[in-house]
Amino acid sequence: MNEIIIDTKTAQKRFAVKENGKVTNFYVESPNDHSEVGNIYLGKVESVKKGMNAAFVDIGKEKKGFLQKEQLPSYIHSTDPRKKEMPISKFITEGEKLLVQVKKDETGVKGPLLTAIIEIPGEKLIYMPEGKYIAVSKKADESLRNKWREIASKHKDDKEGFIIRTEAFTSSKEDWEHEVGQLKDTYASLQKHKNNVKAPALLIKKSLFEDEIIREMKRLQQGELYFNDRQVLEQIRKWFLHFDKINWNFHFHQNKEGIFSKYGLESELEKALKPIVWLNNGAYIVINETEAAIVIDVNTGKFTGKQAVTETVVQTNMAAAKEIARQVRLRDYSGMILIDFIDMKTIEDKRKVQKLLEELFKKDPKQTRIIGFTPLGVFEVTRKRTRQSLSKTLQTKCPSCNGKGLVDSAETVCFRLERELFEIPMNHEAVLIEIDKETMDTFKGEGNRHLVRIEEHLHINIIFKVIQSDIFTYHIRQFGTVDEIKASAAK
Numbered sequence: 001m002n003e004i005i006i007d008t009k010t011a012q013k014r015f016a017v018k019e020n021g022k023v024t025n026f027y028v029e030s031p032n033d034h035s036e037v038g039n040i041y042l043g044k045v046e047s048v049k050k051g052m053n054a055a056f057v058d059i060g061k062e063k064k065g066f067l068q069k070e071q072l073p074s075y076i077h078s079t080d081p082r083k084k085e086m087p088i089s090k091f092i093t094e095g096e097k098l099l100v101q102v103k104k105d106e107t108g109v110k111g112p113l114l115t116a117i118i119e120i121p122g123e124k125l126i127y128m129p130e131g132k133y134i135a136v137s138k139k140a141d142e143s144l145r146n147k148w149r150e151i152a153s154k155h156k157d158d159k160e161g162f163i164i165r166t167e168a169f170t171s172s173k174e175d176w177e178h179e180v181g182q183l184k185d186t187y188a189s190l191q192k193h194k195n196n197v198k199a200p201a202l203l204i205k206k207s208l209f210e211d212e213i214i215r216e217m218k219r220l221q222q223g224e225l226y227f228n229d230r231q232v233l234e235q236i237r238k239w240f241l242h243f244d245k246i247n248w249n250f251h252f253h254q255n256k257e258g259i260f261s262k263y264g265l266e267s268e269l270e271k272a273l274k275p276i277v278w279l280n281n282g283a284y285i286v287i288n289e290t291e292a293a294i295v296i297d298v299n300t301g302k303f304t305g306k307q308a309v310t311e312t313v314v315q316t317n318m319a320a321a322k323e324i325a326r327q328v329r330l331r332d333y334s335g336m337i338l339i340d341f342i343d344m345k346t347i348e349d350k351r352k353v354q355k356l357l358e359e360l361f362k363k364d365p366k367q368t369r370i371i372g373f374t375p376l377g378v379f380e381v382t383r384k385r386t387r388q389s390l391s392k393t394l395q396t397k398c399p400s401c402n403g404k405g406l407v408d409s410a411e412t413v414c415f416r417l418e419r420e421l422f423e424i425p426m427n428h429e430a431v432l433i434e435i436d437k438e439t440m441d442t443f444k445g446e447g448n449r450h451l452v453r454i455e456e457h458l459h460i461n462i463i464f465k466v467i468q469s470d471i472f473t474y475h476i477r478q479f480g481t482v483d484e485i486k487a488s489a490a491k
Contacts, residue, residue: 002223004216004248007259008232013209016265017216023268024329025216028393029209035387036102036112038121038206040190041065043100043114044199050087056111057100060200063111067092067100071115073130077159097199099190118190120183123218124168124176125152127183131161139166139362155180167218208387210235219365222247228259272330273391279323283316287327289391293336296324300342310345317341317353325360334366334385338378357381400471413472414443420476421458430461430485435474440464465489 003018017025043057046064056064069075074091075083083090092098104113120127134152136145145164151173152162168176193203213236217225225248227233233250240248253259260266271277278284278301286297298320300312324339344350350373361368361381371380387393397403408416417433435443444451455462463485465477478488 002220003263004213004220004223004225005259005263005265006213006225006227006229006232008227008229009259013232014260015209015213016260016263016268017220018263019220022326023265023272024326026269026272026330026332026390027209027212028390030393035206035208036105038204038208039102039202040118040204041100041102042194042197042199042201042203043098045092045094045096045098048089048092048094050089053088055088055092057098057114058200059100059102059112059114060202061106061111063106063109065100065102065112065114066110067114067116071103071117073116073159076117076130076132099194099203118187119163120186120190122165122179122183124165124171124179125183126163126165127180127187128161128163129184129187130159131163132159133161134164135162136164137166137169138367140169144169151176207235214239215365217246217248224249224251226251226253226259226263228253269394272327273395277323277327279316279319281316281319283319285320285324285327287331289333289389293338294328294333296337296339298339298341310349313342313344314349314352317344317349318356321353321356322360325357325364328383329364329366331390332387333389334383337381337383339381340378343377354379407471410439410442410472413439413474417443417474417476418454421454421462424476426458426460428460428479428481430463430480430482431476432463432465432478432480432485432488433474434465434467434477436469436472437466439472439474440466461485463489 001020004015005018006015007013012028012030014026014028016023016027041059043059043065045067046056046058048055053069055067057067059065069088069091072088072091075088078091080086098116099118100114100116101118102112103115106112117128117130119131120129134149134156136148136152138145148164148168152164155177156162162180190203197203210232217236217240225236227250230252233252237250240246253262255262258266260269275287276284277287283301284299286299288295288297298317300316320341327333328337341353344353354370354372357379358370361370364383366386367384369382371382373379398405401407417435417439421431451462461482463482465488478485480488
């Protein structure tokens with residue numbers, strides 16, 4: 001049975017997908033995480049930079065959008081053989097108004113990345129009024145892809161373009177043609193709307209949260225949908241009325257208990273943020289998310305099996321492969337993913353694991369590319385990046401370890417304190433240091449021998465005040481007479 005549980009009672013929107021009792025997807029959207037990708041604006045060209053072959057476009061945001069020459073319809077449709085060498089000023093002018101779409105959200109000091117090659121997405125295709133090319137999903141053999149190229153070519157004029165989605169392969173030509181007409185009507189309405197507003201203006205705003213829910217509903221076709229906010233449901237139902245091939249039952253949750261708690265999803269969400277994932281047979285996998293890649297290590301753990309070592313290894317790797325495919329989707333990992341399976345001696349065993357992973361990743365809604373086992377025996381796969389992973393959405397770097405997962409030891413902190421004391425000019429009787437107990441004991445040494453040595457060398461009394469801390473730490477708080485420091489320590 002398929003289930004989608006939607007929680008939109010608070011400013012943070014989230015939903016979860018369960019397939020046959022197992023969670024396969026978490027989607028979380030915080031107010032600050034809202035993406036502009038896909039939004040369409042009527043923009044006004046503020047400046048054209050010949051040296052960059054790009055223009056800055058005012059779309060009504062604090063930071064101006066960045067539009068490259070290659071993303072201009074006038075460039076795409078130019079028949080001049082020298083257009084690659086021509087400056088952007090030949091294709092766009094300052095003060096010009098044009099439709100633009102956000103390709104990438106603003107980051108740091110950079111404004112959003114824009115394109116003037118507008119995409120109008122549908123279920124079976126993406127319509128590009130100025131695209132000029134036809135592309136077909138790679139999830140089909142070449143003969144089927146060629147068939148859809150021929151169908152699409154009969155419905156486009158010289159300027160238009162289509163991207164044929166995987167959903168088209170299971171639909172009829174008539175249904176596809178009907179959607180083409182709808183998308184062209186949408187663009188015609190957009191053009192009319194453009195003539196009635198003053199630039200800069202937002203013309204179409206994408207709702208990625210609802211789009212993701214609808215995408216999952218279409219993918220799964222049928223199931224139970226649970227929600228706690230009728231407003232979101234109404235938006236989904238408007239879409240739902242246009243499709244008769246899917247069958248979902250709707251359930252309103254109105255108990256005081258949170259909807260995620262009710263369906264056991266809070267604990268599942270916590271598990272999806274932990275590095276260790278236990279398998280049913282006692283083996284486990286360790287997941288490390290780094291800047292360069294997602295690294296996954298497979299371990300036999302408590303699983304010994306009832307057969308030969310070779311068979312135990314293969315069974316563990318097969319079980320791990322199933323869980324890894326689920327975790328990659330659940331945590332929404334992207335980019336390069338490296339999997340270090342338990343070493344297998346034969347090529348045949350490696351093929352079994354690779355074949356299983358290929359089958360599992362074929363079901364992944366996001367585009368994946370299986371590289372296979374490298375010469376070092378590490379399995380490599382890449383997954384299309386569309387948004388931040390679950391952990392980056394919900395977590396931030398630890399202020400103590402700066403995201404390393406490690407903190408300085410008590411000894412390291414003690415040596416740092418000692419160096420700092422030796423660097424300070426000492427013209428006082430005593431010093432007050434706030435410190436956690438373990439660091440203090442380490443600093444003093446057995447029988448206070450380190451403390452005595454340092455006090456004699458610096459000619460100062462070191463007085464400690466013990467504080468509670470989750471990490472090994474200290475703070476040099478005050479210098480003064482012995483009586484002054486003892487009084488402060490007693491407070």
